[in-house]
């Protein structure tokens with residue numbers, strides 16, 4: 001694709017990056033075929049190719065230019081442009097499909113940031129977006145708000161109410177500890193969590209990003225991960241100071257706040273990294289995908305670039321860590337022989353499209369003896385996409401229901417996934433129970449693996 005940036009514009013690093021992405025696109029349109037919003041809405045501007053054009057028009061235009069046509073182009077950037085970019089899920093399915101390797105998400109981030117500067121939002125949207133940022137990113141605040149939300153759920157607006165577990169789900173959690181639940185952070189769960197994080201005597205140590213909403217919504221996930229790792233002789237060093245990965249701020253166009261969170265996490269992890277921690281393990285693929293990009297996103301920060309690149313190199317999804325351990329372990333006991341009720345796996349976009357780890361969880365589950373039901377349209381987003389389910393509730397619900405139809409087509413007893421956002425979103429329909437896959441592995445493996 002040809003671009004028309006002035007030399008002055010090209011002197012700015014973000015325009016240089018955008019120019020590179022734009023030039024790599026040959027506008028073939030293959031990406032539209034796998035774009036969830038294009039599939040639902042059928043509008044070119046709600047597909048990747050159309051959005052690429054919109055961002056090109058935005059970045060090439062200038063409302064203060066001396067040139068009349070550039071000013072005219074700028075006047076066409078409106079709320080309508082914003083609507084089409086807001087509807088993008090950032091699922092990156094288009095990137096997996098693109099034969100030219102177009103880094104769409106890089107362009108989208110640049111475009112959204114510029115658009116936010118140029119086109120205002122109504123106060124309701126501003127309030128919602130800033131409320132989400134403040135409510136979600138601090139685990140303690142989120143837990144307190146969630147407890148309130150469960151109590152006053154009937155008064156919450158529809159899209160928000162969908163995200164708040166019902167009180168009866170608390171009871172369900174007591175019977176089925178692998179179900180996601182908010183206030184089921186019962187003392188015993190918390191004790192388990194602490195227990196799971198106290199294996200500092202083990203010679204191999206990793207760090208774990210605990211996440212911002214996950215400890216409140218499904219505290220058993222990190223605890224289960226720590227227990228599974230401990231069976232393979234790997235301990236988790238707790239780092240209390242590490243917090244939200246920054247993705248929520250970043251994707252709500254508060255990029256500076258997102259960067260500040262990245263720097264704070266790097267500072268928190270650094271002493272343990274220097275002490276030899278071998279990985280930073282993520283159990284939420286959305287956070288994992290983001291931490292893997294710290295290096296790229298802080299590349300122009302002289303104080304953090306090097307450490308950010310090191311952190312990204314150490315970031316591993318739990319499926320990568322466990323996959324390696326299982327691959328070099330020939331103990332028969334690893335064939336855990338769990339119950340044979342079929343399981344459907346929903347691979348989050350952040351695991352398959354952003355991290356390129358599609359198929360890896362399914363491989364481990366099969367190796368451990370789980371029966372996996374086939375799932376159609378595995379590449380399509382479930383509609384969760386960070387805060388999308390709250391900012392775009394209609395589209396999000398349509399995608400969720402379509403995803404559930406595909407997942408439930410072969411009658412699984414349970415759905416497993418690898419990201420708390422997808423888990424909560426799919427659970428919100430109140431249909432087939434949804435768990436994180438590592439909880440199922442934790443339940444299935446013997447408490448102690450025999451020595452090799």
Ligand code: SF4
Nearest residue numbers: 025026028029031098
């Ligand atoms: S598939 Fe790739 S090259 Fe083709 S239009 Fe989409 S982004 Fe551009």
Ligand code: SF4
Nearest residue numbers: 035088089091092094
């Ligand atoms: S990121 Fe997802 S929703 Fe956005 S354009 Fe690409 S495929 Fe479509």
